Amino acid sequence: MPNRQNSHIAAIARDFALYLMDQGYSEQHVFAGTGLTLDAIREDGAQAPLPDIIAVFNRGRALTGNDLIGFEWGKIRRSDRMGLIGYMGRTSPTLERLLLNLARYRRVFSKPIEMDVSRLASEGAYVWTYRLPKGIDPTQFVESQATHMVVGFTRAIQKHPRPRSLAFEHHRPRNREVIERFFVCPVQFGAPRNEIVFDTADLKRPIVTSDEALNKILLEHCELVLSQTPPDSSDVRIQVERAIADRLSAGQATQDQIARDIGVSPRTLARRLGDAGTSYHKVLADLRRALAERYLRDGQVTQSEIAYLLGYADVSSFATAFKRWTGHSPGGLRKVSEYGNGHASA
Structure with a gap:
């Protein structure tokens, strides 16, 4: 059983591992030293310790020698199998509502993530960070998440929501210009928290797969799951x-x-x-x-x-x-x- 205080939805590690295996790397090499196996995280709703999930991404960097592997995979990743939280997102009416619900129900899919949406409506700012032990490098994982978010939002509203600014907690000594070219906005590394500032008009745009009736049912289910999830001090x-x-x-x-x-x-x-x-x-x-x-x-x-x-x-x-x-x-x-x-x- 994963540590309840640091468990995170494991679909991202599963999908990244399958991507590496499609490149010719064996399952044994992909998961070596991570504490995970493909069978343990195969189900859509499976959770695993976030440090172990991040370790899979760092294995990808080590195997390929590519320090942009997480970013590059985030550009092509599909999120069709994300379980409850994925369905909730795809049926949400707007990007703003999707992010607000993501923050409200974050304990359903992740214990160590912290989200701040207090400036979302007024400034378009979505802020997040992870509670991680010292010494863990989240670069590949975090960059894949941010990139996938922007690409996924592009599909969701059929328009590229160009961020106004982007900030990462981690440092990146090389290839910063690649990240900046993709996002077409100022990108800061070594920031206090991860932050994407969107145009508020983009956040109000309707999601093409929105389904009000189904979203209501899914939110009710999220509420039920949340009510049965013990709170922690965070x-x-x-x-x-x-x-x-x-x-x-x-x-x-x-x-x-x-x-x-x-x-x-x-x-x-x-x-x-x-x-x-x-x-x-x-x-x-x-x-x-x-x-x-x-x-x-x-x-x-x-x-x-x-x-x-x-x-x-x-x-x-x-x-x-x-x-x-x-x-x-x-x-x-x-x-x-x-x-x-x-x-x-x-």
């Missing part, structure tokens, strides 16, 4: 965000109340959030800002209604907070959104 921010969202409009989203809701003491909550590199007040502010920008861009909710939904006493308090976050008034963002959508400003 999920504390997600737990806090959900608890805050439930209490926000009632004005009850205090730190003490949220701690009670998730079953810990306020001191323990503060410590866990500190360990995760954040604080209760930062989580609250980030969530309020993300929701405020979403409501304002939607254009269907008045500022007084937004103030109520976010737990502010009045519009003035909300406007003051919004200007502190963004440097401009809520009305300014709404006008920009309306002009950007081709509508006259009210």
Whole structure:
């Protein structure tokens, strides 16, 4: 059984291994020293320790001598056999909704991945990182994932969603220009986290295989699987965000109340959030800002209604907070959104 705290969907290692075997490398050579076998990860829903999955990619680099092997494979990979998470993605209505659902249900397919979609709607930023032991080189694995994401999105919306920028945690001493030519955008290596910034208009485009009825069923199933998946300490921010969202409009989203809701003491909550590199007040502010920008861009909710939904006493308090976050008034963002959508400003 894989370590539950670092298990990740193994289909990517299976498909990469089969690709190497098609190039003439034996199964024994492909999996040597990785701790995996093809039989162990053959099923679509199989999971395996992420370090072992990454080891398969590093074996590919060693066997071929090609330090772009993960990137090159990511360009041609098909994702027809990804199990539940793959079906959820293909039936999603838009790329934005796909990424939001991916972040929400990430524990269904991966324990060690962390995702941040708090700036997705406003800036098109999708951020992710992996909790890995020191000394593991994820270059081939991460580059294959990022490349496959962009290629897969191209198929999904029948348009190439050119990223505005791309950042990788890992360092790449050679062949940076190859990566930059493919993505046609600035690419940073050695960044704090992996990040792709998309054009928000591309994220709103419909997915050609979208199926609302089937997607609803799949999301319900994801919710069921998620409810049966024990949380780990890395999920504390997600737990806090959900608890805050439930209490926000009632004005009850205090730190003490949220701690009670998730079953810990306020001191323990503060410590866990500190360990995760954040604080209760930062989580609250980030969530309020993300929701405020979403409501304002939607254009269907008045500022007084937004103030109520976010737990502010009045519009003035909300406007003051919004200007502190963004440097401009809520009305300014709404006008920009309306002009950007081709509508006259009210």
